[in-house]
Amino acid sequence: MTDQTIAHQVETFNEGFTAQIGPELSAVFDGEQADLRAAGVPSSALGVGATAPDAPLTDPKGAATTLDAVRAGTPTVLVFYRGAWCPYCNLTLRTYQQELLPALQERGAQLVAVSPQTPEGTETAIANGELAFPVLSDPENVLAGRFGIVTEPSAAARAAHTQLGFDVADSNADDTARIPFPSVFVIDADGAVRFADVHVDYTTRTEVATVVEAVDALGALAR
Template sequence: MKCIYKLLTAGLALLLTLSVQAAKPIAEEAAMVSPLLNGQQVPSVMATTVAGKQVNLQQVLTGKKTILFFYRGGWCPFCNTQMGQLKQISSRLNGMGFQLIGISTDAPEGLQASIKERDLDYTLLSDFNSKVSQSFGLAFFASQKTTERYVSKMKLTNPLQKNRQGEERLVLPAPAVYVFDAKGLVQFNYVNPNFRVRLDEELLLKAAELVK
């Protein structure tokens, strides 16, 4: 009986782990995202470095406190402002033992351009196929109008994906900031479907100070 109980418990734990790490559906719009919440584990999902190397995000975060922020891309002026603000506090975050990592739909070449143009001193990772943002529950389908504007005018190379209606749309992440402890657990998160509104850097510092 005890053996059966142990097997059932182990099976349930495995199912819970898989359910947490499984990629969430892409939301039909930004207001419908279902983000990773406080207390949950960073998903085991692959991202791409500026050098084009595949890395497991879970392995990158585990063992070190991390500030992880999702932004749309280097073509977004609001994202550029945010990256600059984070650069101003990056040394303070480092002093508290945090690594700072940004993730966007930009290809590695786009990340390299952002680092060079803004003289960034922190890590950027590519999620050009939106697998990371999807695993965090942040991915959503942009409207047809937005898709046409950005793909044509901005010449984005992000692969379009089909929504439930079979329409090919651009997939973007809802801007978000996560604070992880060294075990890879979410201790604080800020997600806002309104891409024009970003987390104040002083509030982020206060949240970081509370993570042991």
């Protein structure tokens, strides 16, 4: 268990990561993040009150399912993450496993994470965080597209990724570099979005306490 916020963990990670990759590559990623913040959350992103769309998904074994089937009328915290190649995603999912999942189980809600990776990439993400909640593939970003949160790394960032020995497209099921903005949506039992938090800067994430507060608000709405 960790008693640190995700933001604090990211700050600690960044110190080591910057030292590891050097100032040139660090400047590329800093520039990408600044551009993303300047552009802001896309107007297409679903907000509170929208009906959560359905889309086909794939489990880690390659079996087909859908978001509606996974939700099954249960209050759901839906997490979009970029992939197992993203250290910020791994850090966040691990924290959600340790701290958020028990709180949701106490409240009768579930946690579901989705990325555009291949099922093999999903298995890697599960192993990285020892995750015990549904982690699914959105093979062509269909679900992320319907939530209005699809983006892709800048050309400069992809070139930096290549220097670091990987390419996002190699991890994605559709061989593109399209990825979702890291996002959390709280969906009530009837399928309505009751909380939406889209992070255009992929080094920032929704804190556990914020998600729990949003889930607790579902109970207040029901009363």
